Amino acid sequence: MPISAEEVNKVAGLSKLELSNAESEVFTQKLQSVIKMVELLEEIDGEGVDATFTVAHNRSVYREDIAVQSNLKEELLARVPETGDGYIKVPAIMDDGEAGA
Amino acid sequence: MTELFQKNIEELHQLLVSKELSAKELTEQTFARIEATEPKVEAFLALNKENAIARATELDNAGIAEGNVLAGIPIGIKDNIVTKEMPTTAASKILENFMSVYDATVVDKVNEAGFISIGKLNMDEFAMGGSTETSYYKKTKNAWDETKVPGGSSGGSAAAVAAGQIPVSLGSDTGGSIRQPAAFNGIVGMKPTYGRISRYGLIAFSSSLDQIGPMTRTVKDNALVLNAISGHDVKDSTSAQLEVPDFTATINEGVKGMKIAVPKEYFAQGVDPEVATAVKEAVKTYEKLGAIVEEVSLPHTKYGVAAYYIIASAEASSNLQRFDGIRYGYRSPEAKNLEEVYVKSRSEGFGEEVKRRIMLGTFSLSAGSYDAYFRKAGKARTLMIQDFENVFAEYDLIMAPTTPTVAFGLGENIDDPITMYMSDVLTIPTNMAGLPGMSIPCGFSQGLPVGLQIIGKPFGEATMYQAAHAFEQATDHHKKLPVILGGN
Numbered sequence: 384m385p386i387s388a389e390e391v392n393k394v395a396g397l398s399k400l401e402l403s404n405a406e407s408e409v410f411t412q413k414l415q416s417v418i419k420m421v422e423l424l425e426e427i428d429g430e431g432v433d434a435t436f437t438v439a440h441n442r443s444v445y446r447e448d449i450a451v452q453s454n455l456k457e458e459l460l461a462r463v464p465e466t467g468d469g470y471i472k473v474p475a476i477m478d479d480g481e482a483g484a
Numbered sequence: 485m486t487e488l489f490q491k492n493i494e495e496l497h498q499l500l501v502s503k504e505l506s507a508k509e510l511t512e513q514t515f516a517r518i519e520a521t522e523p524k525v526e527a528f529l530a531l532n533k534e535n536a537i538a539r540a541t542e543l544d545n546a547g548i549a550e551g552n553v554l555a556g557i558p559i560g561i562k563d564n565i566v567t568k569e570m571p572t573t574a575a576s577k578i579l580e581n582f583m584s585v586y587d588a589t590v591v592d593k594v595n596e597a598g599f600i601s602i603g604k605l606n607m608d609e610f611a612m613g614g615s616t617e618t619s620y621y622k623k624t625k626n627a628w629d630e631t632k633v634p635g636g637s638s639g640g641s642a643a644a645v646a647a648g649q650i651p652v653s654l655g656s657d658t659g660g661s662i663r664q665p666a667a668f669n670g671i672v673g674m675k676p677t678y679g680r681i682s683r684y685g686l687i688a689f690s691s692s693l694d695q696i697g698p699m700t701r702t703v704k705d706n707a708l709v710l711n712a713i714s715g716h717d718v719k720d721s722t723s724a725q726l727e728v729p730d731f732t733a734t735i736n737e738g739v740k741g742m743k744i745a746v747p748k749e750y751f752a753q754g755v756d757p758e759v760a761t762a763v764k765e766a767v768k769t770y771e772k773l774g775a776i777v778e779e780v781s782l783p784h785t786k787y788g789v790a791a792y793y794i795i796a797s798a799e800a801s802s803n804l805q806r807f808d809g810i811r812y813g814y815r816s817p818e819a820k821n822l823e824e825v826y827v828k829s830r831s832e833g834f835g836e837e838v839k840r841r842i843m844l845g846t847f848s849l850s851a852g853s854y855d856a857y858f859r860k861a862g863k864a865r866t867l868m869i870q871d872f873e874n875v876f877a878e879y880d881l882i883m884a885p886t887t888p889t890v891a892f893g894l895g896e897n898i899d900d901p902i903t904m905y906m907s908d909v910l911t912i913p914t915n916m917a918g919l920p921g922m923s924i925p926c927g928f929s930q931g932l933p934v935g936l937q938i939i940g941k942p943f944g945e946a947t948m949y950q951a952a953h954a955f956e957q958a959t960d961h962h963k964k965l966p967v968i969l970g971g972n
Contacts, residue, residue: 395843410839420793434859434865441679446718464810
């Protein structure tokens with residue numbers, strides 16, 4: 384199943400990525416070759432085989448829900464690209480791009 | 485002068501205990517060595533000189549005890565393992581100059597053991613690659629030939645050890661990222677059993693596959709480091725709740741009577757004839773040492789790369805969602821609204837390989853593709869696990885080449901993802917099954933090192949070290965040195 388440039392751009396959008404026209408062409412070509420490679424899996428008869436998604440030896444891990452005072456606010460805020468009054472600052476959410484939201 | 489930088493951990497320890505060398509002198513000489521060789525190797529992304537010398541001085545003042553074999557030993561850390569003292573970038577622009585507020589559990593453990601943390605090592609961006617060429621910052625060179633790649637993604641970790649810059653490094657391995665560069669650089673690299681080492685503080689790539697492990701010049705050094713960094717961690721729910729044995733305890737017991745399986749499929753996957761010959765010679769050595777060697781079949785090996793790229797990319801697309809330009813890392817100055825903060829920051833911050841994998845992952849998880857790709861890959865994984873279980877019901881270890889070829893040229897495969905991905909065809913299956921795998925030097929082809937891959941049962945690292953050490957004692961491959969380390 385070849386993947387079209389349109390589908391590649393759709394997947395990029397879902398991934399919160401944007402591609403220039405030149406990039407879109409390169410990505411389409413390379414993704415096509417990767418998808419062709421993974422289609423080898425089609426020859427496997429998976430009937431009656433359960434899929435494995437983890438190889439962890441612990442199945443369920445719980446801990447007590449105890450509040451811990453971390454005192455890391457200042458240190459964490461120091462890593463934020465833009466802050467104001469002790470908060471994380473981002474551009475307006477209800478701006479043009481999200482006006483219809 | 486390079487003699488000091490050819491020594492293993494135990495030899496350095498003897499110098500430190502006998503006070504022929506202080507930890508401060510060793511640390512200073514390590515930095516001098518890095519300064520002299522770094523223009524050729526380009527392995528480091530950050531150095532920790534001031535803190536390292538201060539820590540070494542503290543150790544000297546306290547005195548290094550005979551039994552404290554790792555105290556004062558220099559170590560380098562792959563740049564996807566977070567450190568408070570040095571930036572952690574995962575070799576990505578999106579984390580340029582990022583400083584973690586905490587240390588990874590393995591970093592706490594190396595500090596507790598008395599290691600001197602020297603610096604952060606180059607890698608493929610977010611550990612996605614097999615040549616360290618996808619790093620945003622620099623191209624590390626193979627220690628044996630500067631026109632060749634060091635392998636990847638732990639290319640900096642491997643080249644730094646092979647070039648004598650440091651005796652020990654930590655790498656991470658999602659599909660072969662410790663073993664393939666270890667093979668390419670002629671050193672010992674161990675990817676332990678999934679769950680053996682805490683991944684708390686390892687920047688997640690593919691959570692069901694990633695594992696941290698040690699890279700060293702000798703097998704025993706490797707076992708000593710694994711002793712120090714293994715164990716259950718409440719901060720990592722995938723870390724195994726098991727006692728950690730002393731991995732050196734049985735290292736001298738040899739391989740007499742040990743049953744070794746050699747899978748025929750591992751010699752069919754585009755393996756270079758000279759690589760195959762070196763590995764077959766190594767297997768013969770095991771027979772001479774008293775092991776029982778037999779050919780076996782792992783019939784689903786050929787599906788490994790395909791299933792891996794689906795599973796690893798799917799998990800990566802999820803794990804890398806956290807890089808959104810909001811709380812840390814790069815934010816695009818062009819972003820005018822919140823959506824643009826995400827999209828522009830990620831589009832400008834991630835490199836091509838990372839974007840491609842995120843997109844493959846998103847594609848394989850999307851409605852209409854999930855069953856055909858992600859679920860199918862999970863089924864292939866089950867079949868591969870069953871293959872291994874069948875073999876390990878009768879055998880103690882599996883042996884095979886680590887890589888199909890020796891190190892390839894810089895720039896040679898970077899535009900061809902499929903060829904690059906096939907470089908991991910022999911290492912991926914153990915990650916898929918969560919098994920421990922290691923690479924040790926077993927010969928040369930075209931003047932470049934060849935790696936022997938040893939695969940063990942879950943939590944069977946001690947048996948692997950026992951077999952690897954027996955081979956190392958019986959052969960001289962690990963004694964041959966690259967020119968940069970005094971070889972000729």
